[in-house]
Amino acid sequence: MTKKTFLTKDKAEEIAAKYGTPYHVYDEAGIRGNAEEVKKAFSWNKGFKEYFAVKATPNPFILKIFMDYGFGCDCSSMAELKMAYAAGFAGDDIMFSSNDTPAEEYEYASKIGALINFDDITMIPYYLENVGELPDTVCCRYNPGGTFSLSNGIMDNPGDSKYGMTKDQMEEAFRLLKDHGVKHFGIHAFLASNTVTDEYYPKLAGQLFELALELKDKCGTDISFINLSGGVGIPYSPDQEPNHIDRIGAGVKEVYEHLLVPKGMDGIKIFTEMGRFMMGPYGALVTRAIHEKHIHKEYIGVDACAANLMRPAMYGAYHHITVLGKESGVADHKYDVTGSLCENNDKFAVDRMLPEIEMGDLIYIHDTGAHGSAMGYNYNGRLWCPEVLLHEDGSFSLIRRAQTLADYFATFDCFPEYSNMDRV
Ligand SMILES: *Cc1c(COP(=O)(O)O)cnc(C)c1O
Numbered sequence: 453m454t455k456k457t458f459l460t461k462d463k464a465e466e467i468a469a470k471y472g473t474p475y476h477v478y479d480e481a482g483i484r485g486n487a488e489e490v491k492k493a494f495s496w497n498k499g500f501k502e503y504f505a506v507k508a509t510p511n512p513f514i515l516k517i518f519m520d521y522g523f524g525c526d527c528s529s530m531a532e533l534k535m536a537y538a539a540g541f542a543g544d545d546i547m548f549s550s551n552d553t554p555a556e557e558y559e560y561a562s563k564i565g566a567l568i569n570f571d572d573i574t575m576i577p578y579y580l581e582n583v584g585e586l587p588d589t590v591c592c593r594y595n596p597g598g599t600f601s602l603s604n605g606i607m608d609n610p611g612d613s614k615y616g617m618t619k620d621q622m623e624e625a626f627r628l629l630k631d632h633g634v635k636h637f638g639i640h641a642f643l644a645s646n647t648v649t650d651e652y653y654p655k656l657a658g659q660l661f662e663l664a665l666e667l668k669d670k671c672g673t674d675i676s677f678i679n680l681s682g683g684v685g686i687p688y689s690p691d692q693e694p695n696h697i698d699r700i701g702a703g704v705k706e707v708y709e710h711l712l713v714p715k716g717m718d719g720i721k722i723f724t725e726m727g728r729f730m731m732g733p734y735g736a737l738v739t740r741a742i743h744e745k746h747i748h749k750e751y752i753g754v755d756a757c758a759a760n761l762m763r764p765a766m767y768g769a770y771h772h773i774t775v776l777g778k779e780s781g782v783a784d785h786k787y788d789v790t791g792s793l794c795e796n797n798d799k800f801a802v803d804r805m806l807p808e809i810e811m812g813d814l815i816y817i818h819d820t821g822a823h824g825s826a827m828g829y830n831y832n833g834r835l836w837c838p839e840v841l842l843h844e845d846g847s848f849s850l851i852r853r854a855q856t857l858a859d860y861f862a863t864f865d866c867f868p869e870y871s872n873m874d875r876v
Pocket residue numbers: 505507508526549642645646681682683684725726727728729822
């Protein structure tokens with residue numbers, strides 16, 4: 453089974469010559485092509501907006517690409533709010549879908565006019581007490597409990613998830629918000645993650661549309677949007693069938709026309725907060741093979757580690773690997789591909805069949821465009837690698853430099869003997 457790379461070996465070497473290895477690289481042509489398709493799939497809905505989930509790929513240069521399509525940003529922390537604002541987003545182009553939120557983050561979100569999405573009913577008095585007056589439009593996050601199933605089985609377990617409010621709390625929250633002058637309402641839910649099926653959004657939309665009708669009836673509130681959040685997945689493994697965003701958009705349209713239009717609610721806007729689907733396939737981690745080790749198993753040591761891509765270590769997630777320049781080679785060698793952390797789960801692949809790897813080969817780890825660099829950390833004093841954007845004309849630019857040891861030690865800056873690296 454093969455998977456296409458968006459980078460040739462020559463291009464990868466050209467980038468490596470300039471910025472070293474490892475690096476995360478993003479494919480602007482792929483990002484734009486997909487954004488176009490997302491926009492088209494929901495163009496039937498006048499108010500449609502994708503709020504890109506900043507946490508997936510927190511980089512202003514990526515956010516700015518999405519601005520070209522009229523998209524917004526979905527933020528959940530102070531850093532994400534500030535990054536979105538610095539990139540030029542403000543007002544209702546920012547959705548603040550946070551949880552366990554500190555007062556100062558609500559305050560800042562309110563200052564820049566972001567749409568507030570309350571994760572819990574207790575957040576409403578907390579907001580009133582700490583921030584003040586509520587905006588005209590407010591969203592609430594719903595959690596129906598139980599399990600969430602599609603035709604291929606149970607997808608996720610909302611009953612076990614910390615997010616959102618029960619149905620009764622949604623009703624109570626809407627009444628409370630209305631009493632405090634809120635005029636327009638949104639409903640949000642995120643019930644399953646990385647769904648690789650076209651059924652997820654339409655099924656979720658059906659549940660949320662029914663809830664909207666019920667809340668409108670019971671509370672007499674104006675529902676202005678339904679936020680389907682994230683959860684649309686990508687095929688990490690080459691044998692998975694990818695999602696078809698056109699069919700997903702058409703599926704949501706069908707439910708919309710069936711449930712909302714007959715009730716005269718055909719002005720409701722559809723919002724999404726996709727991260728993985730917008731970026732996952734359009735990023736790769738490129739790393740060089742620097743060691744081989746032959747003990748009870750065959751190991752290839754690369755110059756990236758789990759600090760650059762945590763998903764395999766954290767979730768046992770599969771990421772496809774291509775040995776650049778050996779795309780058509782026979783995969784007749786079985787390897788564990790490892791990083792250098794003193795943690796045995798620091799393996800990008802276990803028992804993976806690959807063409808024979810020679811020292812110096814460039815290893816292309818697929819589908820790291822979302823939740824890849826973003827989940828970087830500094831365990832073992834390992835540093836963040838650079839992020840590079842490959843443009844449509846084949847040129848490329850650095851969109852975030854590598855972290856340096858000086859950055860790593862900078863937070864000892866009140867102790868110059870430990871923060872000033874010129875000494876050692
Ligand atoms: C993580 C997250 C998203 C994005 O999820 P993806 O699976 O990457 O699409 C959207 N909204 C919220 C509130 C999230 O926490």
